[in-house]
Amino acid sequence: MSGFDDVLGQEKIIKHLQNAILMNKVSHAYIFSGERGAGKKLLASLFAMTLLCEKQGIDPCMECASCKKAMSRNHPDIINVIHEKPGSIGIKDIREQLVDDVEIRPYSGPYKIYIINDAQKMTLQAQNALLKTIEEPPIYAIILLLTDNPDAFLPTITSRCVTLALRPASDNVVKSYLMDRMHIPDYQAEIDASLAQGNIGRAKQAATSAEFAQLTQNALHIVEQAENMQIYELVDAVKEMSNDKNNITDYLDIFTMWFRDVLLFKATREIDSLVFKQEINHIKERAQMSSYEGLEHIIDAIETARIRLSANVNFDLTMELLFLTIKEN
Template structure:
């Protein structure tokens, strides 16, 4: 499998891009939106490769010199904008790598393509500087912005781009991909696909990472015993999570899915639609103890905790509130 066939899901977007190529209606600016791991970079790279391909088809041929250079990221006319600081893309970086460069004609290709990954990190000055290029680009220029959160960009920028949002992929597609491409066994692929919530990049990471197994076990243990934990143990648990801050989103995902399973089982008594079928005993026990209202409060508390951490609220306090809600309900 090569070219766009490698992409799992996102068929509408692929069709849109291929139509733009075949009808010769390629825009000067594209904004690919979708959470981290959803495939934005892969999609933009394939589109760029196809636009520069010497066979001029709607798929990259993967054989011509242009495709070969693009595959090794050595194409002089496909420029990936880089940034020094992890959380910002500065005006100087945009000036140097794009604005001053875009006036130089392509070396050997029909287009000169700029791919700005993590575009949500562009400073306001950088966005304003970029605006002029997007408004009046040279005929050969194509700018692709990739953003986890497209709303972080100025409306003046996003309104001038063709906006393509990568939505979560169906669980079955993710499961098939894990089984066929990564040879993950059936049962494991089903759990991994549920945990990935439609995100192929995340599914790959879960399937590949031995650490994820540990996170999963640890998170399930916390969810299962939260109701019987004495306070000192909650404090210990929070200490443990402080050391795992980098994976905290994974913990939140697992907590949410486990309590969703409890709620589902309480309502239907069915096992088939559960993510954690192997946890049936713990799920049944919790479903008997908690009311519907209590379970909804817990799921809400997990979402709140995630939002609070994103807003930089104190970590220990946020976690304590969440665990107390799990304990009391």
Template sequence: MSSFKDVVGHKNIIKYISSAVQADAVSHAYILNGERGSGKRLLANLFAMSLQCQNRAEDGEACGKCQSCKQAQSGNQPDIIKVTHEKPNTISVDDIRTQVNNDIVIKPYSSKYKIYIIPEADLMSAQAQNALLKTIEEPPEYAVIMLLTENAEALLPTIRSRCVMMKLRNIKDQLVKKYLMEQMEIPDYKADVCVAFAQGNMGKAIMLATSEYFNEIKEEVVHLLRNIDEMNVSELMDAVKKCMTYKMEINDYLDMIAIWYRDVLIYKATKNVDRVVFSDQLRYIKARASKSSYEGIENILDAIEKAKARLKANVNFELTMELLLLTIKEN
């Protein structure tokens, strides 16, 4: 685990956390809100480690060497609890009662605080949120709860109003590129492509830079979107079946389709080629911009977001992708 000094971006959040730790003015509940790969877990883990550190620096930074820090780095700090859930798309009321409510009444084993980190907090059922709300309203003085979420709006307003909200913003492209090239030794041209697709998301940029599937997915998306106009129903169904190959990386696949159509939208509106991510496909981007209406492009971008939501809700994969490709073809 790195230190706050090693985190790229999020300086305002780090400054806030450091000040809270230094001043011993820690809230009982926080929401870290940001898209997948934005650094929520890293910041929560570093925050927790700093709070529990036995030899903390004056600036609030954890020492990284004491027993508590070593335990935190290995995932074995007894007073830092990571809440888990068995059901893939739901955090149940039993998960919250067992791992938080029934446990939080027990005092910390060896630290000043008892910290609960709840990843994917937006997956909590209404009952689970209501159960947690009672604890957030009347927590023990040693308790700190961190809710990590991609969609804070999915949390009850009563929970949001009782938590300190920390929104993770996109990181500047030049900082992401610098990290990829200097820390990961990614060549210049590949770093440019990863940065363009990551859209300010460091976790995604790192994942793309190390993914053996990235170029393959990109080529598949380009082939599909260049030829979808001429595809008949049978060929469209074959394309849907081919999407199954990328089922585990389907969000990246859908993001690439979205970036293609954002390129089309940007070029159609501005004729500015400098902002086009698929710069090597400019001829096809221009052709699509001249064929599709603004409304048609917006319909496609909306359909991509709906497809993501349906897949997250476990709607049939082939049916979801079929509806999306038909929408793209029609617009």
């Protein structure tokens, strides 16, 4: 960990937080919203570390006793609220770990910071219990609510917090991070960054998972060989994939990216902007076989399959229809 530089693509939010520290205008409650893997936890941890850092700068120094305690996750003034039930954060969790605890002054630093991850899981009773503290907080208390669904909060809570929405990072930023920090080869970093759609957590997971690399190969094999496969072989491929239902979104993402590459190559004859540059021979072949209309029809069919699967339509049937569309176009 090397400070706010570790948080990708969130420069505006970091600037806002650093200015608040610099001008001594830190709010007593923040909502960090963004999808899972966007960097909310890291950002909240670094903000808490900076507020308690003994050097009192706009970045954590990483060297003082306070920063070291925070890095080892046993700083007495940084409280990560935990909950017993996986699906909800109850009134008991909020009362015991925050409402009652906030009356006790900080042990060593100027602030006492509460981090509630998955804060959208708070029950209405828990939110109401928290509301009183947010309305009349002790001067030293700061509450950080981390969520992928800010709409789950009571309007009375939202109106009393500063909301900071984390945006997806650009593909180039993610790709550079994977190559420079994680030493992922150019070709693989391009695929992982495109699949991650600006979500650095997802990109890191894709880059470090052998299972994901295998999934990518399987997906490419299916789309590249689809026109040569018999219906029964397509059905077998569907069966193979249905053992892997949890990963079906990744399969569909790879299919979409591959056919977009085919469409792009057909239109421009350029290789530089393709995600799957190493598959150029297969891409050329497919571009010759399919019309523009046919390729757009396939990309639409992949999206339709995605919608059907999320609506719990029969898996095998959905995938067979998709493969038939790929084969026919």
